[in-house]
Each structure stands twice: as structure tokens, then as C-alpha cells.
Amino acid sequence: MAQVPVAEGVFTWPSDAPALIGSRCVACGNHMFPVQSGCPKCSGDSTETVTLGRRGTLWTWTIQGFPPKAPPYAGDADPKTFRAFGVGYVELPGEVKVEARLTESDPEKLKIGMEMELVIVPLSTDENGDEVVTFAFAPVA
Amino acid sequence: MSVDVAIVGIGMHEFGRTEGVSGMDQGVIAVRRALADAGASWDDMQFAFGGSMAAGAADTMVSLLGLTGLQFINVMNGCATGGSALFSAYNTIRSGVFDLGIAIGFDKHERGAFRVNTKGAGLGDWYGSSGLALTTQFFGMKINRYMHEYGISHSTLAKVASKAFRNGSENPMAWRRKPLSEQEIADSPMLSYPLTQYMFCNPGEGGVALILCRADKAHLYSDRPIYLRAAAVRSRRFGSFEVLAPSIALEHNAGPTVDASKAAFEMAGIGPEDVDLAQLQDTEAGAEVMHMAENGFCEHGEQEMMIQAGETEIGGRFPVNTDGGCLANGEPIGASGLRQVYENVLQLRGDAGSRQVPNDPKVAYTHVYGAPGISGVTILSR
Ligand SMILES: [Zn+2]
Numbered sequence: 001m002a003q004v005p006v007a008e009g010v011f012t013w014p015s016d017a018p019a020l021i022g023s024r025c026v027a028c029g030n031h032m033f034p035v036q037s038g039c040p041k042c043s044g045d046s047t048e049t050v051t052l053g054r055r056g057t058l059w060t061w062t063i064q065g066f067p068p069k070a071p072p073y074a075g076d077a078d079p080k081t082f083r084a085f086g087v088g089y090v091e092l093p094g095e096v097k098v099e100a101r102l103t104e105s106d107p108e109k110l111k112i113g114m115e116m117e118l119v120i121v122p123l124s125t126d127e128n129g130d131e132v133v134t135f136a137f138a139p140v141a
Numbered sequence: 142m143s144v145d146v147a148i149v150g151i152g153m154h155e156f157g158r159t160e161g162v163s164g165m166d167q168g169v170i171a172v173r174r175a176l177a178d179a180g181a182s183w184d185d186m187q188f189a190f191g192g193s194m195a196a197g198a199a200d201t202m203v204s205l206l207g208l209t210g211l212q213f214i215n216v217m218n219g220c221a222t223g224g225s226a227l228f229s230a231y232n233t234i235r236s237g238v239f240d241l242g243i244a245i246g247f248d249k250h251e252r253g254a255f256r257v258n259t260k261g262a263g264l265g266d267w268y269g270s271s272g273l274a275l276t277t278q279f280f281g282m283k284i285n286r287y288m289h290e291y292g293i294s295h296s297t298l299a300k301v302a303s304k305a306f307r308n309g310s311e312n313p314m315a316w317r318r319k320p321l322s323e324q325e326i327a328d329s330p331m332l333s334y335p336l337t338q339y340m341f342c343n344p345g346e347g348g349v350a351l352i353l354c355r356a357d358k359a360h361l362y363s364d365r366p367i368y369l370r371a372a373a374v375r376s377r378r379f380g381s382f383e384v385l386a387p388s389i390a391l392e393h394n395a396g397p398t399v400d401a402s403k404a405a406f407e408m409a410g411i412g413p414e415d416v417d418l419a420q421l422q423d424t425e426a427g428a429e430v431m432h433m434a435e436n437g438f439c440e441h442g443e444q445e446m447m448i449q450a451g452e453t454e455i456g457g458r459f460p461v462n463t464d465g466g467c468l469a470n471g472e473p474i475g476a477s478g479l480r481q482v483y484e485n486v487l488q489l490r491g492d493a494g495s496r497q498v499p500n501d502p503k504v505a506y507t508h509v510y511g512a513p514g515i516s517g518v519t520i521l522s523r
Contacts, residue, residue: 007265007267022388031388032388033388034265034387034388040379040390059286060283060285060286060289061282062278062282062285062333062334062335064272064275064278064333065331066330066332068272068275069253072266072268072269072274074270075270075271075272085272087278087281087282089282095391096388096391097389097390098387099273099388099389100273101272107334112285123271123272134267134270
């Protein structure tokens, strides 16, 4: 079974150290995720594609407690088997805060300010039987 | 010299779920009720601004109301659709272009959480497929951070929702009219931590229409005109934390509510201390808490004491969401901002019945917030 990313150009894959792919404004250095052509900070029209840092701190979080509507959700949306998952913003130092799934879904184990690291997690199986993967942040043990 | 503007007629179709009546028809019913309230006819309307998110192009309602040839402009501006229609009508009269016109908002949404159109929002499909494109997540994350920073308790969130359903039970136009205790709210399923099911509003249905007139002609339509002192709409700035954002900047900006509020107070020439009651966007219980401070009515964190002491109740020092807000009325996006103004007109007229704010309120405030980071504020006075 092959693994395919949920979309091309969102994170580096396959990779031993996967990273999110974003943009950096050539004029002011502002970082953005995902890739975009214009800069919301300085209105500049020139950006370069960069890989973002893989580690950061948890800025805020929630727990997705009910199945998202499918579509658009590609994961398990069956109320009988759905499992709650964490969602948060992780602050990548000197770059940007990115929104992501979290591998942890227990409110007792999530703390604002904790260290997090990017990982790639299974999301669903596509029509070819391949495993679709997306990005998430996991607490650094 | 700009012209003063008065609201001389208000009409509403009940919020909630009305089987067999389209969103557009609910808008038409609201228009007919507003016309009756003003003692005016559709033929008197010189212009209209109207909108819905999911219930069709507002201008097609002329085939039900009368083909009078009026200037009818459709407004589609996310959660500020109704607010934007009102803003446009306000400025049309202020500028002296027309004397009398109408702002209309209506909607009818499918059940359950809003299904986000990621393409329409300029986002890749991966965002929704990965389980991220839910507005409910944003609300959970914003209040979770806010509680961490400013010491707001879980009990305060439950108190806000309990007040909404209590006020809604006094409002014949509201959807959810059954009071719920703080405990029932706290014990309902956790949808997006720290927010439980009864702390969230639901997409719904309804319609509202408001008739606006130059102030010096208002007596022709109403013996109790309510004056629109300010209407402002603002979008997000760099660094603000908004719904449906795959990333946010490291630097912090206070957001569009703060900007819209400041602009409205400046326009009206008054400050937050002059406001007697407010309808503040309460997509969920935490939003009402945060919006109290973002609109300038208290310091960040002060809400904990205010809400625990009952100050935002109808009989309290500063009543908030006297009609039950979005929590009790649901959120038909196109109509929601106009519902708030409708309630304030009732309160300022003294017509709010069992939920009337005591002591003759003179100044009332509305605030709507929504995707993709937009706020609309109005200030009304007698
Ligand atoms: Zn820039």
C-alpha cells in the first residue's frame, strides 16, 4: 500500500524529516502558510517558497468532538467509529503560527506553550487503496 | 453636511425552522411587516439593499412585492451581509441621494454546522479534507486562548448561554425558547473544547427588514423614530486571529471588531459608557465574553466578575443580548445583524414586553462578527 499526500505542495513527502511548505516575502521577510503569491503584511507581490520549521510551541488548541461534514472531510466521519482529534495553532519561532491537527486529543494532556513537532499521519484510504496522509503536530516527549 | 437617518419601520419573520416557507418568502414577510409598521407601501420605497447567504438573490423578491422600478442592490458580505445592507442604506440616505428606503436580510441554512466552501474562501481542498475547515474549531481555539490569558472560567461560559435561553424564552420571535440551566449547558456534549453543544448557536432561518428615512421626514411614518447614529463595517488587519486561517502572523492585531467599534463611537460622538444595552455577536458563549471587551465595554478579563455578578442580565448594569442573541435565535446569516437592530429598536421604543430593559434606555449598540474576519457595528438612539 502506497502513501499519498492529501495534496501536493503542502508538506515535503516522502521525507524522514517532513516540513510544511510555505512562502517568504522577498520584500519584508513575512512567512506565510500555505504557499501564496502576495504578502498580506506589506502588499508585496514577490514571494519565495520555503520549508518551515518543524518544531514550535502550542499557541492554542481545541478538540474536534463531532465528525466534520464529509465532504469536504476525507477522514472517518461515521458517528459510530469517529474518534475525536485535537486541532491547534503551533507557533514556529521567527516564522508564523500554523493550524494543524494534533496527535493528542486529551484535554488533560494539552497545554498552551508545550513543545510540538511536525509528523505525518494517516487520514483515509483513496479509491486506489492507497493511504492518504496529512500533517499534524505531536507533543515532543 | 450629511443628513440624519431614522429607522421608521421594522419587520421580522420568526427565527428558527419554518418548514415549507422559503428563505426568500421569509424575507418578503419581513418586508411586509416593516411596511405595515411604518404605514408605508412598497411603492414608497425609493431603494433597497438586500442579501442572503444561502437563500437566493434578494432583488428577485420584487416579483412578489411589486415591480416598482426601485434601485435594488444585492449585498453578499459573509456574516456581515445584513450589516452591510444596513450600512449601505444608511449612507444612501446620509448622502442625500434618496429619502426613504429599506434594508433586507434573510436566510435558510441546512442543518448542522456550516459546511465551508474552501474554494470560495480561497483555500485548498486539503484544508477541509484534513478536518480543519470548521468555524467551530476557531471559536473553541479563540476562547481557549482567551481563558488562558485572562482567567475566564468554564462556569462563565455556561452562564452566558443560560442567560441567552432565559432571554429567548421571553421572545416570541426566538427559535429556542426553553430555558436551560448552567448545569444542563455544561453537561451537554463537548463539541469543540471548551465549548459544549448548548454554548453554540445553530445555522437557522429567518428574515428582517428595516425601513430607513431622512430624519426630518421621519414623522411622516413614525411617531417614535429611532435614530441611527453610526454604522461601520471593518475587515481584518494583518496579525488578527480569524476564522478559517491555515496560518496567522506572529505579531498580534486586535481585529476588526475593535476597529469597527472605534469607528462607530467616533461617528456617533459618544463612548461605551453612554451605551445602555448591547447586542453582541454570540456565535458561541465565548464570543459574547470576548466581544464585550473588544467593543470597549470592559477591560479584558473583567467579564468574569461582570457575568458572575449578573451585570449583563436584562435587569443588570449592562444588559447584553436581550433577545437571546444568536444562541436562542439561531444564525440565518443574511438576517442576523439586522435582528440585533430590530431588537434595539423595540427596546428603545419601550416595546420589548417582558424582556424590556428598565429605566428607559436611550442608546443601544449592535455588533456582528463573522467569516472571513469582518465586523459590523451600529449605534442607535432615541
Ligand atoms: Zn511582505
